[in-house]
Amino acid sequence: MDSFVNNKPSNIFIDVIEDSEVSILTTSNYKNINQLSYDDLLEQNKKLVNNLITTNMRLANLLSATAEERYLDFIETYPTLVQRLPLKLIASYLGMTPEYLSDVRRKLARK
Structure with a gap:
């Protein structure tokens, strides 16, 4: 949003890893927001x-x-993603290395 609203380069990007539907909001649409319907x-x-x-x-x-709480929250919030995403992407999202995520998963499996 910072990049969009302030018209400056972004330091993040989104990489689509499966078929997706994307909505695009252009700056001209944003500037003409008063022309949108109430709904x-x-x-x-x-x-x-x-x-x-x-x-x-x-x-x-x-x-x-x-880390364990973050992973448990992730699988509760996004149960279908756990099966569809590579562990390295899940680990990155959770702010840990793939190796550490593997350790967390191993610990949880033992419980």
């Missing part, structure tokens, strides 16, 4: 609020939860 504005607001909530939860998790 479209509500939908956009809902998406932004959900994104903010999810981002804040992820940040709080990264700062305060143990």
